[in-house]
Amino acid sequence: MRTFPAALGLTPGQVEQVVRLAEMAPSLHNSQPWRFRIMPHLIELHADPKRRLRVADPDNRELRVACGAALYNTRLALAHAGVRPVVTLLPHLAEATTLAEVRCGGHESPRPEEVRLCEAICKRHSHRQPFGSTPVSTEDRHLLIRAAQQEGCWLHVVEPGERGTLEGLVHRANRAQMADGRFRAELAEWVGRDADSSDGVPLSAAGPKPEPQDQWVHRDFTAGLAERAPGTQFESHPLLVLLCTRGGDPADDLQSGQALQRVWLTATAQGLAASMISQVLEVPETRHEVRELLGGHSTPQALLRIGHGTATTPAPRREPAELLLDATELSS
Ligand SMILES: Cc1cc2nc3c(=O)[nH]c(=O)nc-3n(C[C@H](O)[C@H](O)[C@H](O)COP(=O)(O)O)c2cc1C
Structure with a gap:
């Protein structure tokens, strides 16, 4: 070593x-x-x-x-x-x-x-469980927006009028990915690993198995190894934020990663929890539509769901x- x-x-x-x-x-x-x-x-x-x-x-x-x-x-x-x-x-x-x-x-x-x-x-851990019903306070929202700005990025809070369109795009992107055998095979390499694995997403951190009625489709990290506990229901109104950069070159990607972490750590320090919903930004067509939803002048880099969570299992x-x-x- x-x-x-x-x-x-x-x-x-x-x-x-x-x-x-x-x-x-x-x-x-x-x-x-x-x-x-x-x-x-x-x-x-x-x-x-x-x-x-x-x-x-x-x-x-x-x-x-x-x-x-x-x-x-x-x-x-x-x-x-x-x-x-x-x-x-x-x-x-x-x-x-x-x-x-x-x-x-x-x-x-x-x-x-x-x-x-x-x-x-x-x-800080990815929190893939349902959030509690308490909304994120205005003060906390401002802190998150400021955290992104301090790293040269912009945090767009998804407005009620944008939710329906975004929700549809997330579902469309998820369907496209899960219909692709190559995508499923790649995902399968990183899930359902032995307990002593030092990378990948363990079942203990996977969150509930997604179901068609879920408003926001979470990525399925359960590897077919877990059923969803009866009655599990996701919150209907999490705070949804899109982290954006102006351009989309490699330096912008690195900048957005720094901002992502500053926003997520700020949320954690405020007692909030978060998880990412990235399918919609991975499929080129839906990513383009998200960009249009934002007015066409910025590059969406990450979609985060933020709320009040419970204890989660860390990934290794x-x-x-x-x-x-x-x-x-x-x-x-
Ligand atoms: C670029 C990027 C995209 C991600 N997309 C998703 C996603 O779509 N769904 C999800 O549940 N987690 C997503 N994650 C979170 C990772 O799965 C998570 O960071 C990893 O499993 C380590 O766990 P931790 O966040 O608890 O430390 C993403 C992380 C990054 C950096």
């Missing part, structure tokens, strides 16, 4: 903790498509092409969103350890898999918000040392 070196003025143990927190980020099917190269003056975030989802995410957009979320955790973990992070996205002259470089911009104590959000990293992660990348692997 590889060992962690010192970096950015931190001890090996502190660097390991930074990577441990970074990889608590969400990723499509819990594929964890990231690796880290640690040098004395630099931490590089790399995409892991072996973990890409060719059918659900042929352009690697969601891979970059997930890595952007891991980057945001890296920034918070460094700030928490007293290092002010300076980030370069998609640096020139880098390896093909390099998504970001993080350097030390000085040493200072973390700000109170950074401490709060960093402490939320290990409490790999040992941080498994995520280390060294120069020999890059040149091979």
Whole structure:
């Protein structure tokens, strides 16, 4: 097993903790498509092409969103350890898999918000169970909108008049994906794994098996292994938000991942729960229609359902040392 070196003025143990927190980020099917190269003056975030989802995410957009979320955790973990992070996205002259470089911009104590959000990293989980009936407060909505803005993105709160159209698009996208044998085969690789698996979505975190009457179709992570408890009903009015960027290039995807994580951690710190409903943004036709619904000028990157949840089972992660990348692997 590889060992962690010192970096950015931190001890090996502190660097390991930074990577441990970074990889608590969400990723499509819990594929964890990231690796880290640690040098004395630099931490590089790399995409892991072996973990890409060719059918659900042929352009690697969601891979970059997930890595952007891991980057945001890296920034918070460094700030928490007293290092002010300076980030370069998609640096020139880098390896093909390099998504970001993080350097030390000085040493200072973390700000109170950074401490709060960093402490939320290990409490944030995808909540696929029904939410309680209490609506998300106006104050919390404002905090979520501000969190997205602070990362250069825009959070569109889905209006009552838009819900019907969006709901129809989500159902259409889900039907299209589940009718595609290649999509089903890829999904099957990441669900219903043994209890000791360190990636994929375990049955304990899968949520109820979707049923046709559900207003918002959740992705079926049950692998046909669980029936739905009788009487399980989803809330009819969750807060639904679309996280958007202006453009849709790889840097925008990384930016939206950082914003996604800031929004989700802000929700967690406020005692809220969330899950993602991504089918509609994975199928090109419905993604285009969502874009039109938003006026055609922005790029929808993530659809989140937010509300008041109950305790959830965390999805697993790999040992941080498994995520280390060294120069020999890059040149091979
Ligand atoms: C780009 C992206 C798309 C995702 N889409 C969905 C989705 O459609 N449905 C869902 O339940 N979870 C979705 N997730 C959440 C992942 O399944 C989840 O992050 C992963 O299983 C790890 O679990 P955790 O969020 O509890 O840490 C998505 C995550 C990312 C980053």
